[in-house]
Amino acid sequence: MLELLEVDMTASVWHYKAEGGSSIVLSYAGTTENLRGKVLRISKSSLVGHPIAKRTTNDLLFASHFQHLIPSGSAPVLVNVTPSFLARIASSIEPVRPACRRESAAIDLHNPCAVLLEDSTVLPGPENIPAIHRTIGIEIKPKIGFPEFRCPTGPLCRYSLMQALKLGAGVPDAHVRSSYCPVAFFSADRARRLRSLRALFECPQNNFRLFVDGCLHSLPSHGSARALDSFELALRSLGWTVEEALVATCDLLHDSGVLVNLAAIQQLDQVGIYRISILYESIILTLNQFLRPGGSPETLNLLLRAVNCREVPKASLALLLDELFEPDLTARTALSYLTAQHAEAHVRETSCCCGELQICLEQLARSGRIPKSLDGLSGFGANLVDERPKSAPSPMFRFFWGEAPGEPQVLVNHNLDNGALKDWCTAVNEVRCFLCSDTAKDCSLLIAIGARLPAGSAAGRVRVIDLDAKHHSRIPRWKRLEDRLLEAVTTLEESSLTASS
Numbered sequence: 001m002l003e004l005l006e007v008d009m010t011a012s013v014w015h016y017k018a019e020g021g022s023s024i025v026l027s028y029a030g031t032t033e034n035l036r037g038k039v040l041r042i043s044k045s046s047l048v049g050h051p052i053a054k055r056t057t058n059d060l061l062f063a064s065h066f067q068h069l070i071p072s073g074s075a076p077v078l079v080n081v082t083p084s085f086l087a088r089i090a091s092s093i094e095p096v097r098p099a100c101r102r103e104s105a106a107i108d109l110h111n112p113c114a115v116l117l118e119d120s121t122v123l124p125g126p127e128n129i130p131a132i133h134r135t136i137g138i139e140i141k142p143k144i145g146f147p148e149f150r151c152p153t154g155p156l157c158r159y160s161l162m163q164a165l166k167l168g169a170g171v172p173d174a175h176v177r178s179s180y181c182p183v184a185f186f187s188a189d190r191a192r193r194l195r196s197l198r199a200l201f202e203c204p205q206n207n208f209r210l211f212v213d214g215c216l217h218s219l220p221s222h223g224s225a226r227a228l229d230s231f232e233l234a235l236r237s238l239g240w241t242v243e244e245a246l247v248a249t250c251d252l253l254h255d256s257g258v259l260v261n262l263a264a265i266q267q268l269d270q271v272g273i274y275r276i277s278i279l280y281e282s283i284i285l286t287l288n289q290f291l292r293p294g295g296s297p298e299t300l301n302l303l304l305r306a307v308n309c310r311e312v313p314k315a316s317l318a319l320l321l322d323e324l325f326e327p328d329l330t331a332r333t334a335l336s337y338l339t340a341q342h343a344e345a346h347v348r349e350t351s352c353c354c355g356e357l358q359i360c361l362e363q364l365a366r367s368g369r370i371p372k373s374l375d376g377l378s379g380f381g382a383n384l385v386d387e388r389p390k391s392a393p394s395p396m397f398r399f400f401w402g403e404a405p406g407e408p409q410v411l412v413n414h415n416l417d418n419g420a421l422k423d424w425c426t427a428v429n430e431v432r433c434f435l436c437s438d439t440a441k442d443c444s445l446l447i448a449i450g451a452r453l454p455a456g457s458a459a460g461r462v463r464v465i466d467l468d469a470k471h472h473s474r475i476p477r478w479k480r481l482e483d484r485l486l487e488a489v490t491t492l493e494e495s496s497l498t499a500s501s
C-alpha cells in the first residue's frame with residue numbers, strides 16, 4: 001500500500017514557486033526540519049473545475065518501486081491535502097501567478113493528493129539541507145532532439161514549426177521567434193550546444209527559467225536590461241559571468257549523460273503520430289467489437305492477458321483503454337532512470353545511467369514492448385545524438401517518403417489466430433512506446449550550480465522533472481496538431497517556391 005503523508009497545512013508557509021500547464025509548485029518556507037528544501041506539486045483544473053492532467057497515483061506508486069535509484073531524500077512522496085488548505089493557497093498565490101496561467105486554469109480544489117519533492121533548483125548543503133543562498137538554478141525544457149520534418153531547405157525540427165504556429169496564434173510568451181534549436185542542444189558538438197543555450201537565454205519563452213537562491217527570477221521574453229542586470233549581479237556574487245555560467249551548464253549537462261538518455265527515450269517514438277493515431281483507432285474498434293452485446297468476454301480477456309493486463313469483466317471502453325495504456329513497469333523503469341539522473345560535476349564524475357537504461361531498453365525489446373523496427377538495440381542510446389537524422393529516417397521522413405499508414409481496422413476477429421494476436425500486441429505496444437516517448441519530449445531539466453570553483457568548473461547537479469505519464473486520450477489532439485504543423489511545412493514550401501521563382 002502506498003503511504004500517504006501529512007504535510008504542514010499552514011498556507012502561509014507555502015510560497016508560490018512556479019507553474020506549468022498542469023501543475024503549480026510551491027516551496028516550503030516554514031521551520032519543520034524535514035520539509036526544508038522541499039516543494040509541493042499540486043494539480044490544476046480548468047476554470048470550470050475539470051481536472052487538467054489525468055494523473056494517477058500510479059505515478060507515485062511507480063516511483064516508490066525505484067526509491068533505491070533516487071538519491072536519499074529526493075524521491076517524490078504522495079501527500080494528503082485538504083480542500084480548505086488548497087483554497088487558502090489558491091487565494092494567497094493568485095496575485096503572483098502569471099496572467100496567462102491565471103486566465104486558463106486554477107488549483108484543483110478537489111484533488112486530495114499532492115506530491116512532495118526535493119527542490120531541484122537549490123544544491124544541498126553539508127547535511128543535505130539546501131544552501132539556498134548560494135545557488136543558481138537553470139531550468140530547460142529541451143523538447144524534441146531530432147528533426148521530424150522535411151522542407152525544401154532540409155530537415156526541420158518540430159520546435160521551429162511550433163514557433164511559427166505560436167507566433168501566428170499570438171501566444172503571449174512567443175511574440176518573438178526563438179532561434180533555439182533542440183537538435184543542436186542535443187548535439188555532440190559543444191559549440192552547437194552552447195549556441196542553442198545562448199538562444200534560450202536570449203529568448204526564454206516557456207523553455208528556459210532562472211532561479212536565484214531558489215526563487216524564480218523573471219527573465220523577460222526578449223531581454224529587459226534591468227532584469228538581466230540583477231541576474232548578472234547574482235551570478236557575479238557566485239564568481240560567474242553569464243557566459244561562464246552558460247558554458248558550465250552546457251558542460252554539466254554533457255557530463256551527466258542526461259541528454260543521451262533523454263534522446264533514447266524520445267526515440268521510442270518510431271512510427272509517428274499518424275500511424276499511432278490509426279493504431280489507437282483500430283484498438284478502439286477492436287475493443288468495441290467485443291464490448292457489444294454478444295461480444296466474447298473470453299476473447300477480450302485473452303487480448304488483455306496478451307498485453308500483460310488484468311482481466312476486466314464487463315468493463316467500459318474508457319476503463320479498458322486506461323488499463324491498456326497505464327505505462328507498465330518496464331516502460332516506467334526507463335523514465336525512472338531519468339528521475340534518478342544526477343551529476344556531481346565538481347568531481348567530474350557522472351552517475352550517468354546509460355548502461356542501466358540500455359539494459360532496460362533491451363528488456364523492453366525482449367518483452368515485445370519495443371516495436372520490431374528497434375531490434376538493433378546495440379548502440380541504442382550511445383550514438384543517437386547527431387547520428388539518427390543522417391542514418392535512420394525519422395517517422396515523419398518516412399511519412400513523406402510514401403509509407404502512408406492506411407485506415408484503422410479491426411485488429412482481431414472472434415476467431416483469434418496467432419497472427420491476429422501478434423498484430424494486437426504490436427499495436428498496443430507501439431502506442432505504449434509512443435506515450436512513453438512523449439513524456440520524454442515534454443519533460444524539463446533542472447541544473448543547479450553553486451559558486452565558481454578555481455578551475456572554472458561548478459559544483460552542480462542535474463535533475464529531470466515532469467515525467468508524468470501522458471494520457472492516451474491526448475492522441476487525437478496530437479494528430480490534429482500534427483496536421484497543423486504539416487500545413488505550416490506546406491506554407492514554408494510555397495513561400496520558398498515563390499521566393500525562388
Ligand SMILES: O=P(O)(O)O[C@@H]1[C@@H](OP(=O)(O)O)[C@H](OP(=O)(O)O)[C@H](O)[C@H](OP(=O)(O)O)[C@H]1OP(=O)(O)O
Nearest residue numbers: 020021022023053141162206438442470474478481
Ligand atoms: O503539445 P505541445 O508539443 O505543444 O506540448 C505541450 C506544451 O507546450 P509547448 O509546445 O512546450 O509550449 C505545454 O507547455 P506549457 O504548459 O504551454 O508551458 C505542456 O507541457 C503540455 O503538457 P501538459 O498539458 O502540461 O501535460 C504539452 O502537451 P503534450 O504535447 O505533452 O500533450
Ligand SMILES: Nc1ncnc2c1ncn2[C@@H]1O[C@H](COP(=O)(O)OP(=O)(O)OP(=O)(O)O)[C@@H](O)[C@H]1O
Nearest residue numbers: 018019020021022023025117118119120121465466
Ligand atoms: N522538483 C522541483 N524543484 C524545483 N522546482 C520545480 C520542481 N518541479 C517543478 N518545479 C517548477 O515548477 C514548474 C512546474 O512544474 P511541472 O513542470 O512539473 O509542471 P507541469 O504543469 O507538469 O509542466 P508542463 O506544462 O511543462 O507540462 C517547473 O517548470 C519548475 O519551474
